Structures are given as structure tokens and as C-alpha cells.
Amino acid sequence: MVNAKPATQQIVEIKEIKDDIVYLKGGGLRAVIMVSGVNFDLKSEEEQNILLYGYQSFLNSLDYSFQIVVHSRKLNIDGYLEMLRQRELQEQNELLKAQVAEYVEFVSSFVQMNAIMSKTFYAVVPYDVIQVGSKTIAGLGSLMEGGSRAPVATTKEEDETVKITQLEQRVEQVLGGIRRMGLRAVRLNAQELIELYYNLYNPEEKERTLAIAKDMTT
Structure with a gap:
């Protein structure tokens, strides 16, 4: 008997998409930003240096990692x-x-x-909660705090609110850093996120063009 292939939903780590946020099965959150491209080779040496220093400064301002994705697809x-x-x-x-x-x-x-290939650039902003034993740590900064305080009881809704707030702060920081380099950056909304992931996991089907992509190329 031939084993049935697992459904796509069983493979991907996405739990749901709502309020412009990707919720992962492991509890992490993701926001996706579409970024305009730039032809680096056509820039003057001075312009190239400005871009490089701006990018270096942007990365040094972050105390967390984020992902850069280049999506190439036949036009x-x-x-x-x-x-x-x-x-x-x-x-x-x-x-x-x-x-x-x-x-x-x-x-x-x-x-x-x-x-003929088309390329689209994305910055994926993460927020993950670190589990250490029975404690939940929101970030590395928590490791520097003293351990003598009694744990504060929080509800699931309160924990979710904290995670979303932290993610939103990171999104604003990444958006600001990218825009200061002279690039256009727009956060994808829930519908655009659904279309993006549909395209990624169904490469053989006709691509659904994100409406936001038209604005980024004009």
C-alpha cells in the first residue's frame, strides 16, 4: 500500500494568520515586510558606501536576528x-x-x-519566547534580572499581548532602519501574508500577485 503524502498543513509550522501576524505552532510570532530592490552595481562608489554603512549601522542597532528572504520565480x-x-x-x-x-x-x-525571473525581497521579523525549565523568558535581557523575586501570575491573554507588543516594536524598528537606507518598505497585511505563503507552498500553480507589489514597483 502506497503511503499517502502528508497534507501541506502538517508540514508547515504556521498555526494561523490574523491581524497581520503569522502565528507559529511553537508559539512564535512573525511579521513580514516587503522591501524594494536596488541595483547596487549602477550606484556610484560613494552611493554604494552610503548604502553599506547604512546597512551596517542598521544591523548593529538590533539586539535580535531577523531573516532576509529573496523570492525568485519565473515571471x-x-x-x-x-x-x-x-x-x-x-x-x-x-x-x-x-x-x-x-x-x-x-x-x-x-x-x-x-x-525571465522576477525577484521579491522580504524581511521577516521574529518574536520567540525562550523556554528555560518551567520559566518563560521573553528575551536575553531577562537573564540579567535577579532571581529573588516571586513569579508573577499572568493570563494567556496577557502573555499574548506582551508578545504582540514586542513584535510590533521590532517591526517599527526594522521599518525605520530600512527606510533610512533610502529603500521602500511596507508591512504585509493578513490577506497579503496568506497570498504570499500560498505562492511559496504552491510553486506549480499560477502565482497570485500581491496587490502591494504593484505599489512597490511604481
Whole structure:
């Protein structure tokens, strides 16, 4: 008997997505920021140095790690080609109609012969609670506190609020650091997060374009 493949939900570590936050099964939280790209090679040496020093300063200002993700995917131009075909059908001038048809054929053939990749850049901001024995530690700073105080009882809702507050503070810090380098940075909302993870875990299907991506390229 052939073993059934596990469902995607069993493989991924995501518990749920709500309020612009990714909740992991292990209790961690994640926020995702889309960042505009920059052609570093086209910058002057002075501009390159400014970017490098700005990035170094940004990293040195953080007391936690965050993840940089480059999502590369073959460019999907089906929507663009369909728009051109509709334009061809509506065109009254026969010469222009023929030119549009030739252009559609050229673009379609070119993309088939050449793998044109699109790249999207993301910064993933984490917040994880560290478990040490029976104690829950919110960060390394807690290790410096004295151990003589009695533990304070907190509810699950209070713990969740603290975690969210800490994550939001980190998000603002990362957003500010990226923007100070002259890059555009926008946090993904819940719907955009769902579409992003759908694309990542279903690479064989037609990609769902994030609405926010259009704003980042204009």
C-alpha cells in the first residue's frame, strides 16, 4: 500500500494568520515586510558606501536576528498577454492590429525561450519566547534580572499581548532602519501574508500577485 503524502498543513509550522501576524505552532510570532530592490552595481562608489554603512549601522542597532528572504520565480506575463490580445480585438486600424499581433507573438516566444525571473525581497521579523525549565523568558535581557523575586501570575491573554507588543516594536524598528537606507518598505497585511505563503507552498500553480507589489514597483 502506497503511503499517502502528508497534507501541506502538517508540514508547515504556521498555526494561523490574523491581524497581520503569522502565528507559529511553537508559539512564535512573525511579521513580514516587503522591501524594494536596488541595483547596487549602477550606484556610484560613494552611493554604494552610503548604502553599506547604512546597512551596517542598521544591523548593529538590533539586539535580535531577523531573516532576509529573496523570492525568485519565473515571471508570469499571462495577464499582460491577455490584455494585449483584447487590445488587438478592439483595434480598428488593420495595420496596428497586425503590429499588436506580431508583438504578442514575439513576447510570448521570447519568454518561452528565456527564463525571465522576477525577484521579491522580504524581511521577516521574529518574536520567540525562550523556554528555560518551567520559566518563560521573553528575551536575553531577562537573564540579567535577579532571581529573588516571586513569579508573577499572568493570563494567556496577557502573555499574548506582551508578545504582540514586542513584535510590533521590532517591526517599527526594522521599518525605520530600512527606510533610512533610502529603500521602500511596507508591512504585509493578513490577506497579503496568506497570498504570499500560498505562492511559496504552491510553486506549480499560477502565482497570485500581491496587490502591494504593484505599489512597490511604481
